[in-house]
Amino acid sequence: MSKKIKVLYIAGLGRSGSTILDKILGEIDGFFSVGEMNYIWDRGLIENRVCACGVPFRECKMWKEVLCEAFGALDRIDAQKMQAFREKIRTRHTLLGLLPRGKRFLSARLGKYPNEFQRLYQAVQSITGSKIIIDSSKFPSHAYLLKMLSVIDLYVIHLIRDPRAITYSWQRKKFDPGTGIFMPTLSPLKSSLSWLAWNVIIELLWNNSDQSAKYMQVHYQDFVTQPKVIIENIVRFVGESPSDLPFISKNHVDLAHAHAFSGNPTRFHQGKIQILPDTEWHSQLKLRYKILTTLITWPLLMRYRYALAPRHPALE
Numbered sequence: 552m553s554k555k556i557k558v559l560y561i562a563g564l565g566r567s568g569s570t571i572l573d574k575i576l577g578e579i580d581g582f583f584s585v586g587e588m589n590y591i592w593d594r595g596l597i598e599n600r601v602c603a604c605g606v607p608f609r610e611c612k613m614w615k616e617v618l619c620e621a622f623g624a625l626d627r628i629d630a631q632k633m634q635a636f637r638e639k640i641r642t643r644h645t646l647l648g649l650l651p652r653g654k655r656f657l658s659a660r661l662g663k664y665p666n667e668f669q670r671l672y673q674a675v676q677s678i679t680g681s682k683i684i685i686d687s688s689k690f691p692s693h694a695y696l697l698k699m700l701s702v703i704d705l706y707v708i709h710l711i712r713d714p715r716a717i718t719y720s721w722q723r724k725k726f727d728p729g730t731g732i733f734m735p736t737l738s739p740l741k742s743s744l745s746w747l748a749w750n751v752i753i754e755l756l757w758n759n760s761d762q763s764a765k766y767m768q769v770h771y772q773d774f775v776t777q778p779k780v781i782i783e784n785i786v787r788f789v790g791e792s793p794s795d796l797p798f799i800s801k802n803h804v805d806l807a808h809a810h811a812f813s814g815n816p817t818r819f820h821q822g823k824i825q826i827l828p829d830t831e832w833h834s835q836l837k838l839r840y841k842i843l844t845t846l847i848t849w850p851l852l853m854r855y856r857y858a859l860a861p862r863h864p865a866l867e
């Protein structure tokens with residue numbers, strides 16, 4: 552029987568710092584980042600977005616080799632069909648996975664779709680020779696799908712950030728050089744409700760006695776204030792030894808090219824990067840949005856020990 556493939560999955564609502572976390576982990580010897588693998592059919596094959604290595608996805612040597620190894624040839628893949636399958640498992644559907652009958656229902660609904668990902672992750676491991684594959688798809692649904700595959704040994708990092716910072720980030724206009732257009736925005740109401748729902752679902756699915764050994768919470772503010780310590784903890788969490796990390800000081804990293812075709816524009820960053828907390832939201836988020844976000848998310852704010860009325864860090 553072949554050895555299981557270790558996948559380190561970053562789960563959590565977008566704008567939580569997942570892209571830079573993924574990038575740093577991907578620099579470690581034996582680790583390889585695939586970015587947001589759940590978008591491979593649309594953002595990769597159909598839209599042909601620019602890979603972090605600088606060429607369009609379909610021209611990227613690494614992805615061409617992976618797809619040929621997995622499926623024989625690029626033109627053998629029906630990306631539209633695969634994308635339609637992905638819609639059969641949305642975040643809300645994963646709650647069915649908590650019930651025995653629901654598990655069977657989801658399994659029947661997805662058919663052979665999870666096996667397509669099995670071929671992909673097997674091909675990534677074989678082409679890159681990596682021990683650990685990092686996937687920052689973030690969706691609880693994609694983690695659920697990976698958990699269905701017996702060949703995958705899944706480790707989940709639950710990345711959590713103050714929802715007021717997330718509300719602000721989802722409102723900010725950010726240009727994505729990978730698409731040539733601005734990144735999507737979300738209303739404060741929608742981002743707050745999504746933050747609440749996603750964190751509850753991730754905890755229900757992974758923070759329990761069956762899974763807890765392979766579940767780790769990482770708080771954004773811990774990661775950005777002591778990145779080296781957090782990366783060391785994550786490396787130990789997946790059973791590896793934290794030596795030869797890409798840090799040149801306790802909060803500076805040296806990044807090379809990667810192959811993420813989707814994610815925050817940070818995926819294109821390379822060279823020496825300083826990891827710093829982004830505190831702009833404290834002064835820039837409108838008071839009414841701060842109040843709205845706090846009212847919607849307060850149960851989990853308390854659970855994660857965020858202040859209901861946060862003070863600007865400069866005043867502390």
Ligand SMILES: [Zn+2]
Nearest residue numbers: 602604611810
């Ligand atoms: Zn590439």
